[in-house]
Amino acid sequence: xxxxxxLPLILxxxxxTPTPIAVISPSPSPVVNTSASPSPTPSPSPNTLQxxxxxxxxxxxxxxxxxxxxxxxxxxxxxHPTGISLDPNGNVYIVDRMNEAxxxxxxxxxxxxxxxxxxxxxxxxxxxxxxxxxxxxxxxxPDGIFVADANNNVIRVIxxxxxxxxxxxxxxxxxxxxxxxxxxxxxxxxxxxDSAGNLYISERYNHAIRKIDTAGNVTTLAGRNFGYxxxxxxxxxxxxxxxxxxxxxxxxxVADANNxxxxxxTPQGEVTTVAGSTQGAADGRGTAAQFNTPAGLVIDTxxxxxxxxxxxxxxRKISPDGQVTTLAGAPGEAALVNGPGxxxxxxxxFGIALRDDGSLLIADYGNxxxxxxxxxx
Numbered sequence: 505x506x507x508x509x510x511l512p513l514i515l516x517x518x519x520x521t522p523t524p525i526a527v528i529s530p531s532p533s534p535v536v537n538t539s540a541s542p543s544p545t546p547s548p549s550p551n552t553l554q555x556x557x558x559x560x561x562x563x564x565x566x567x568x569x570x571x572x573x574x575x576x577x578x579x580x581x582x583x584h585p586t587g588i589s590l591d592p593n594g595n596v597y598i599v600d601r602m603n604e605a606x607x608x609x610x611x612x613x614x615x616x617x618x619x620x621x622x623x624x625x626x627x628x629x630x631x632x633x634x635x636x637x638x639x640x641x642x643x644x645x646p647d648g649i650f651v652a653d654a655n656n657n658v659i660r661v662i663x664x665x666x667x668x669x670x671x672x673x674x675x676x677x678x679x680x681x682x683x684x685x686x687x688x689x690x691x692x693x694x695x696x697x698d699s700a701g702n703l704y705i706s707e708r709y710n711h712a713i714r715k716i717d718t719a720g721n722v723t724t725l726a727g728r729n730f731g732y733x734x735x736x737x738x739x740x741x742x743x744x745x746x747x748x749x750x751x752x753x754x755x756x757x758v759a760d761a762n763n764x765x766x767x768x769x770t771p772q773g774e775v776t777t778v779a780g781s782t783q784g785a786a787d788g789r790g791t792a793a794q795f796n797t798p799a800g801l802v803i804d805t806x807x808x809x810x811x812x813x814x815x816x817x818x819x820r821k822i823s824p825d826g827q828v829t830t831l832a833g834a835p836g837e838a839a840l841v842n843g844p845g846x847x848x849x850x851x852x853x854f855g856i857a858l859r860d861d862g863s864l865l866i867a868d869y870g871n872x873x874x875x876x877x878x879x880x881x
Contacts, residue, residue, distance in 0.1 A: 559845030566873025587640035633668035694748035740775035747800035793828035
């Protein structure tokens with residue numbers, strides 16, 4: 505059984521006690537469901553792509569079967585992982601969406617449950633807390649792990665002592681700027697912070713990008729209405745934006761899922777299109793390229809953007825000059841296959857994170873696994 509820790513609730517981020525994150529022991533036997541897992545039905549493009557050969561995909565953890573089990577990497581089970589993030593120390597945080605849990609892989613290679621494990625909305629400590637379809641996680645430091653708790657319409661934070669608190673949002677589905685607890689969100693989906701500590705949230709059903717500044721004010725940076733348009737602030741239009749990443753100059757990049765595009769937002773709120781056009785799977789430069797519902801993305805220090813192209817089952821790369829190439833997978837082929845990029849297969853990949861050594865971690869939603877992608881010149 506899991507051992508639950510019951511220290512008092514800490515109510516403010518500044519007041520958190522810097523004690524080590526506890527590792528929760530696994531259950532004595534895994535809960536496994538080997539029946540067919542539910543997954544969306546895509547409309548893949550049939551064209552064959554040129555896949556880079558300097559890419560190797562392996563499985564870090566997860567067996568391909570969905571379930572819920574803490575333990576060593578080769579033992580752990582997940583159920584539709586979505587968000588993934590690393591803290592500066594190299595610990596990995598995973599949103600295990602259908603298990604309603606936030607999981608952690610520590611530096612010793614052990615998977616534990618940090619928080620949640622059942623559906624609901626409860627601020628409490630560790631596995632006494634409850635989430636409702638959490639979808640993404642951001643871990644700028646171990647003192648505050650932020651979670652986009654999508655179906656509760658709030659941003660949660662997990663303190664270093666594993667206490668879960670509501671950071672922003674009143675729990676209602678709406679669009680209201682204001683103070684942290686007065687603001688309203690509608691299915692927050694992506695989350696990232698800039699060099700000054702401001703948080704940015706993409707909202708799937710408000711079709712907007714929100715900003716939470718360090719003084720606790722929630723404002724709308726870009727978008728608000730459904731559609732597709734580049735432009736300044738609320739004149740821009742998105743269609744169910746999902747993942748977010750940020751570069752060294754604090755420019756945001758958005759996986760604009762149902763517009764099948766990657767968008768850029770400057771710190772001043774100017775929105776442009778980086779790559780993508782109509783739904784498809786074509787490689788090419790800028791708007792000559794095609795995506796099919798991109799879900800997550802991450803940028804490296806050289807300005808390369810790595811995109812998990814969800815309904816194409818692909819890992820894509822956008823170079824600084826806008827050239828889109830396919831690194832791993834085959835369009836329309838969902839499977840769990842390790843190997844070189846051209847032979848590897850993914851299944852509805854959702855989240856992506858970059859490690860210090862340049863390798864990538866992918867939350868492989870349909871395979872209930874975390875995949876490791878190594879890149880070589």
